[in-house]
Amino acid sequence: MAETIKLMQGNEACTMAAIAAGLRFYAGYPITPSTEIAEMCSEELPKVGGKFIQMEDEIGSISACIGASLTGAKAMTATSGPGFSLMQEAIGYAGLCEIPVVIIDVQRVGPSTGMPTSPAQGDVMQARWGTHGDHPIIALAPGNVKECYDLTFRAFELSEKYRVPVIVLMDEVIGHMREKVVLPDPSSYAIPRRPMPESPEGYKPYAADPDGGVPPMAPFGTGYRWHCTGLTHDENGAPTSKPAIAGALARRLNLKIENKTEELADYFAEELEGCDLAVVSFGSSAMASLSAVRRARKEGYKVGMLRLKTIWPFPIKTVKSLLASAKKILVPEMNLGQLALEIERSAACEQPVIRLGKANGELFHPDEVFAAIKEAL
Numbered sequence: 001m002a003e004t005i006k007l008m009q010g011n012e013a014c015t016m017a018a019i020a021a022g023l024r025f026y027a028g029y030p031i032t033p034s035t036e037i038a039e040m041c042s043e044e045l046p047k048v049g050g051k052f053i054q055m056e057d058e059i060g061s062i063s064a065c066i067g068a069s070l071t072g073a074k075a076m077t078a079t080s081g082p083g084f085s086l087m088q089e090a091i092g093y094a095g096l097c098e099i100p101v102v103i104i105d106v107q108r109v110g111p112s113t114g115m116p117t118s119p120a121q122g123d124v125m126q127a128r129w130g131t132h133g134d135h136p137i138i139a140l141a142p143g144n145v146k147e148c149y150d151l152t153f154r155a156f157e158l159s160e161k162y163r164v165p166v167i168v169l170m171d172e173v174i175g176h177m178r179e180k181v182v183l184p185d186p187s188s189y190a191i192p193r194r195p196m197p198e199s200p201e202g203y204k205p206y207a208a209d210p211d212g213g214v215p216p217m218a219p220f221g222t223g224y225r226w227h228c229t230g231l232t233h234d235e236n237g238a239p240t241s242k243p244a245i246a247g248a249l250a251r252r253l254n255l256k257i258e259n260k261t262e263e264l265a266d267y268f269a270e271e272l273e274g275c276d277l278a279v280v281s282f283g284s285s286a287m288a289s290l291s292a293v294r295r296a297r298k299e300g301y302k303v304g305m306l307r308l309k310t311i312w313p314f315p316i317k318t319v320k321s322l323l324a325s326a327k328k329i330l331v332p333e334m335n336l337g338q339l340a341l342e343i344e345r346s347a348a349c350e351q352p353v354i355r356l357g358k359a360n361g362e363l364f365h366p367d368e369v370f371a372a373i374k375e376a377l
Helices: 010-020 035-048 058-070 081-086 087-096 124-130 144-160 170-178 243-258 283-298 316-322 336-344 366-376
Strands: 004-009 023-028 051-054 074-079 103-107 113-117 139-140 167-172 178-183 267-270 279-280 303-308 310-312 328-332 354-355
Touching: 004 010, 010 023, 010 035, 010 074, 010 103, 010 144, 010 167, 010 170, 023 035, 023 058, 035 051, 035 074, 058 074, 058 081, 058 087, 058 103, 058 336, 074 081, 074 144, 081 087, 081 124, 087 167, 103 144, 103 170, 113 170, 124 139, 124 167, 124 310, 124 336, 144 167, 144 170, 144 178, 167 170, 167 283, 170 279, 170 283, 267 283, 267 316, 279 283, 279 336, 279 366, 283 303, 283 328, 283 366, 303 316, 328 336, 328 366, 336 354, 354 366
Parallel strands: 023 051, 023 074, 074 103, 103 167, 139 167, 279 303, 279 328, 328 354
Antiparallel strands: 004 178, 103 113, 139 310, 267 303
């Protein structure tokens, strides 16, 4: 097959990428603005031998996906803020038990029911810290429709490779926006494969290098015996309260992602070297920001742009290096400062970080960001 050119929305691109990556099980509950993903999965998955099920709620949805993943199927669900909140305990379970699953969060205004059809980016911190305890999370943020395809495919790669939940942080604008997209020849993508253990003999489902190793995963029903529990467990999966074992497990779970933080870093950068002001954004807010940055440069201002595609694990060293020469940092985002807080806290930037946040259901207009650039300079 050759490349395909299509006019599509972000939710559609996300679904097509998931199926191309091997998605064969989707469980979800309809919720604006992610519903098109469920609708499309219900139509397309049966065509490739996959399964779609509408669950009673988002708790059931993520739980069903975890069960499907344990049998070896690539599984995904999609939701928005309220449903994402309901999924948190099960996401923590998937993190502890090292079960691959992909969660699409098409963000909308909150808290609570909020404004269901209006865009927001208020789930940044929930994506990382929504569950209790210590475990790793990967969260990717597409900035256009084509990236909804690319980063959803990438989410399956990373979830299978590291045995972690991976979240794709979209927003209503990205999910519903339509763009011309050049889709790659499917054969140019290697479908993610889950590493299998060599033999059932002596199989220990959680035995791995303590310095961040990822154990091979045998699907249920294939002759491998293992115990899967949300309790802290040993290498065999048996529950334990021994401090040494519990501490070693927590360290390994976190190190398998922390050790790869800068390797996982994905971003778009433009004209950051020697700039007076660096604009840092993500998702749909970055579209307006980039337009404003380019206008500012045409008018003689020394302004650069950094758009993060990997939000978690937060690439501290990469961000700090890219922003090192900027005198000031401006962060436009559709929340009241969640990404800005991480830049201030984790990247330990010495420059002033100026927050340009909004949580009123309106997307950014380039004029707003341009005005903020002029004021900052």
